[in-house]
Amino acid sequence: MKDRESIINMMCLCVLLKEKQNRDAGFELCLQTININLEPKMAWLRAGSTVAKLAIRRTLTQGRSYASRPRLLPSGNHHFHTTIPKQSGPIPRSVPLSRLSDNFLDGTSSVYLEEMQRAWEADPTSVDESWDNFFRNFVGQAAGMSPGVSGQTIQESMRLLLLVRAYQVHGHMKAKLDPLNLEQRDIPGDLDPLFYGFTETDLDREFFLGVWKMSGFLSENRPVQTLRAILTRLEQAYCGSIGYEYMHIANRDHCNWLRERIETPSPSQYSSQRREVILDRLIWSTQFENFLATKWTAAKRFGLEGGETLIPGMKEMFDRSADLGVENIVIGMSHRGRLNVLGNVVRKPLRQIFSEFSGGTKPVDEVGLYTGTGDVKYHLGTSYDRPTRGGKHIHLSLVANPSHLEAVDPVVIGKTRAKQYYSDDVNRTKNMGILIHGDGSFAGQGVVYETLHLSGLPNYTTGGTIHIVVNNQVAFTTDPKSGRSSQYCTDVAKALDAPIFHVNGDDVEAVVHACELAAEWRQTFHSDVVVDITCYRRFGHNEIDEPFFTQPKMYKVIRTHPSALEIYQKKLLETGQATKEAIDRIQNKVSTILNEEFMASKDYSPKKRDWLSAYWTGFKSPEQLSRIRNTGVQPEILKNVGKAITTLPGNFKPHRAVKKIFGDRLKMIESGEGVDWAVAEALAFATLLVEGNHVRLSGQDVERGTFSHRHSVIHDQETGERYCPLDHVMTNQHPEMFTVSNSSLSEFGVLGFELGYSMENPNSLVLWEAQFGDFSNGAQVMFDQFVSSGEAKWLRQTGLVVLLPHGYDGQGPEHSSARLERFLQMSDDNPFVIPEMDPTLRTQIQTCNWQVVNVTTPANYFHVLRRQLHRDFRKPLIVMSPKNLLRHKDCKSNLSEFDDAEGHPGYDKQGTRFKRLIKDQNGHADLEEGIRRLVLCSGKVYYELDEQRKSSKSKDVAICRVEQLCPFPYDLIQRELKRYPNAEIVWCQEEPMNMGAYSYIAPRLATAMKVLGRGTIDDIKYSGRVTSAATATGFYSVHGSEQAELVQKALQPDPIPSPIPSIA
């Protein structure tokens, strides 16, 4: 007994300390109180007994509340200290074990209690509400009204509180979550009433449990209950088909909100009407899979069998969300059950799904309709309007996704955020993201964590995502014990204050209830919530996979396990809640419709392309020609916006250096000369804004700029206030119309977010900038699976801009290369075929998957950004952005290169626009026979080559900059080849030979040369670093000599040998 007492003592203290951290003031009061009586030998207060009352009265002093006169208490009595923040009570303190020897009636506590009681008796309002409740319910009732309570000791009361608390914290460990009943979990000892000293004989005694400002069981408004009743309800509430995890949430109101819904006086029941809807939905879900299985026996569909209750759960979640104001839901999910969700939740026409299954929807005969390369059926996205149970409509979009599990998560969230911006959903209650995960991938994929961590960031939050885990307790062939270290696959979500509802997937009503609760949580607290449906996978990973190879025991159980539908039907029949006829009626209806849809699928042909949502009307597919537009801007507009972005408010006190930068910027605008990179970028943003576009730039430290060059947000050095000049380009500009935001330190997640954001509306320039280009490979899946190939696979366009600082300036292997070669390798333009190059049309750029540029002048950067929106199609743009050119003395442009004034530099027959190639700047004529070498290069090495040419006074070398590497500017390259008919052709790059643009350029340049009779690939000379495993040397001096060597070689007087050795 004594041992147990001391364990309890320890436990009380631990919980107490934990509770302090949780700022749960009300409970702290209770727990501190608990600590009073933990000495086994102490006297017991029988609160309702005459003795106790006499004892209290004997020492009562005049009635003033404790809070107002703490000094009356003996100094040793810390136990009644409260943490109630709004009262004038002292600051909470934990109590050392050594002091936990106070007897409740030894003249300290009892004095206090008597004092309190007297005050209460004189005027119940003079004491704190909690004490009022205490005396009313406890002392008052015990005095005569409710004799059952009279036996309750304070210690019992406290222990009971601990027991309730244990259920709140650990009840989920005892919940019946596993439909297969295979999971072996140790039930925590603190869920056993014996642990607290309660025995059989206590079961029918009544106890009072109320605690100030708590909900559920611990609500002060709860009447007294027998221990048996309390235990029964605790078991029902916490250990049934739903296991609630929420006690990690710091916010007490949030916990109370949940307690109110979990610890209801009696278990909630669905009406017969609701039960019929649930049954109907479960029948649809189940029959859908069965139907596919019988019609396409050998097809992979990653069926939902074993987790069919997901569908009624999701539908309920959507209905409830719609009732609570949600109008748009963006859904992301992987393979498992995707077709079922498409057909039954999103309501993609079943005939279309069936037709796709038969492989018959590619509209080959339709002219001008781009089909792309397509994707497997369980990756395709779609969107539909769906009627809800409450008579509303909700728009659902399922985002297309690759096989890469969870990669779609941030894309969904970004798209949701964009929807919120465009619909002015400031409270974020109209547009919501839903992510459906697998148990293996939720625990294993890091992007889940990256996405979760965007949830509370001001420029990334969407007001809460609902996560549903289809937890079939296996990942392909891998058991959870090999797949994660945490107890639950959802533990990662505990890093946020997200509640997690684990639910037995065989109990459809529990699944529906958990989903409903999640929807209510999201609309109430605007934060993430997780529903973890513990189910099983009836077949193998896909339908043709053999699960018995690896999970024989599990599958032996599964083989004879009834489906969730069978279980539900049986329950409804047994309880008389449904008749066999009613069930058969639904079954027959569903099966008739499925068969009708199957028949209709045979002649199904899609009516319209479903790839252009409302905002994209009028945009062209890669097969529809669009014309080139100018990107120059009227000089007056440039001046006006230029002033707006370089002027700071009079009373603003920027950092001295920033003040100078802004002064210099203003001079650039006023003089029209020396415009640098940062100003060019700001001008591009500002002019796009005044044209009505939304501009959003995000990434690590983008506000100031990694290289301290952008300063798009400046900070008052005295007040710390922020000012963003681009927020003030127009009067009454929407605060988010220009958004620049430092992101969390994530590449995969944040790039995915921006990609999703960019897909919502074409009239937006969405940019993601890597800190250094190297780090973009942390987001490689996004580039490979989405940015480079999304349009071809899923017919979705994006004009996303990716800025990747790139350039060899001696900073070592990890800060030099953005891995240009990878982006070029992913480009889909044919290296051996010169496409239609009509200079007025966009043919080449429209058919290529993206553009990769390495721009060398501020004006050209300005135009390439503006070009993104001044066209009637969208393509991703990958920019190798500069580092040392940001401040390079020669890397400047005049404002006249930005405008569209006739006769100004850059203005040609078609106006001012982005230059895909910058010809030599020495005023060469159309034919220059005396030039012995044409050096083609890209990026900042141009300035070093030009410098070297100047210092070596080489007049017979021409240097051209290939500003747009992909798609390759065949027309302009050929123009230059013709201009220099006798020149040796050199490709110069800073990167090692196996990196950079060389392997992309060489075959294309050779193709261009071949047509003009200028030789073959052997005739392309190479000046650059030799092949290397690392991107760059770590030694600055080696860098310097390598750089000097490649520049000198490009300009050397002697011919350069071919890099391709001739075979003797």
Ligand SMILES: Cc1ncc(C[n+]2csc(CCOP(=O)(O)OP(=O)(O)O)c2C)c(N)n1
């Ligand atoms: C990033 C990634 N790695 C590996 C795979 C291969 N893969 C496909 S499904 C799967 C198992 C997924 O398990 P889980 O998340 O539990 O989903 P389930 O299939 O069980 O529904 C794996 C490993 C993948 N698709 N994506």
Ligand SMILES: [Mg+2]
């Ligand atoms: Mg799984």
